[in-house]
Amino acid sequence: DADVTQTPRNRITKTGKRIMLECSQTKGHDRMYWYRQDPGLGLRLIYYSFDVKDINKGEISDGYSVSRQAQAKFSLSLESAIPNQTALYFCATSDLHRQETQYFGPGTRLLVL
Amino acid sequence: GESVGLHLPTLSVQEGDNSIINCAYSNSASDYFIWYKQESGKGPQFIIDIRSNMDKRQGQRVTVLLNKTVKHLSLQIAATQPGDSAVYFCAENTGSARQLTFGSGTQLTVLP
Numbered sequence: 001d002a003d004v005t006q007t008p009r010n011r012i013t014k015t016g017k018r019i020m021l022e023c024s025q026t027k028g029h030d031r032m033y034w035y036r037q038d039p040g041l042g043l044r045l046i047y048y049s050f051d052v053k054d055i056n057k058g059e060i061s062d063g064y065s066v067s068r069q070a071q072a073k074f075s076l077s078l079e080s081a082i083p084n085q086t087a088l089y090f091c092a093t094s095d096l097h098r099q100e101t102q103y104f105g106p107g108t109r110l111l112v113l
Numbered sequence: 114g115e116s117v118g119l120h121l122p123t124l125s126v127q128e129g130d131n132s133i134i135n136c137a138y139s140n141s142a143s144d145y146f147i148w149y150k151q152e153s154g155k156g157p158q159f160i161i162d163i164r165s166n167m168d169k170r171q172g173q174r175v176t177v178l179l180n181k182t183v184k185h186l187s188l189q190i191a192a193t194q195p196g197d198s199a200v201y202f203c204a205e206n207t208g209s210a211r212q213l214t215f216g217s218g219t220q221l222t223v224l225p
Binding site: 004040041042045048058092100101103104105106107 | 122145147149154155156157158159162202204206212213215216217218
């Protein structure tokens with residue numbers, strides 16, 4: 001969905017490095033989410049935010065942090081990357097009045113060496 | 114914790130045939146279900162949703178059926194086309210935070 005963009009689309013980093021993944025949306029949605037997808041598995045929720053400055057942990061938040069400084073932007077950071085954080089990362093948004101329906105970005109493929 | 118799962122990891126169908134993708138859920142408190150399609154290299158794309166007060170909902174070429182008695186959800190695709198080849202995920206929404214729990218997905222392959 002072109003309304004939700006993620007940068008970078010691909011990233012290779014080394015163990016121990018700090019990296020940031022960015023998500024921007026033009027849908028005007030209040031809620032934003034970060035998911036991780038591993039091969040053969042469904043999406044797992046890392047963090048979510050219902051509004052600016054609101055941060056909530058998801059199922060697998062350890063090793064990650066997020067920042068929601070503006071309604072349209074939600075960034076995900078890996079404080080000290082490790083190889084098992086190699087995965088496909090998706091950002092999603094949803095509207096306050098129809099919060100269950102989430103719209104996803106194109107994903108960021110991350111490789112930690 | 115409870116989770117959403119799929120009966121079959123892969124499904125191959127002939128072009129023009131109908132496809133049925135199944136999903137089992139175990140949380141009886143789930144009241145909203147959604148199907149996503151994920152093409153290679155892309156993010157999940159919303160297909161259709163259904164609330165627990167409904168048994169059936171139809172979209173364009175797609176139908177979702179919900180059987181609450183056996184906690185089963187299915188996605189039917191009519192006249193399957195090559196562009197339907199993708200991984201299909203079901204997800205359920207429950208809890209006070211209204212979060213989605215995703216199944217592991219079914220790979221649909223459309224044969225010429």
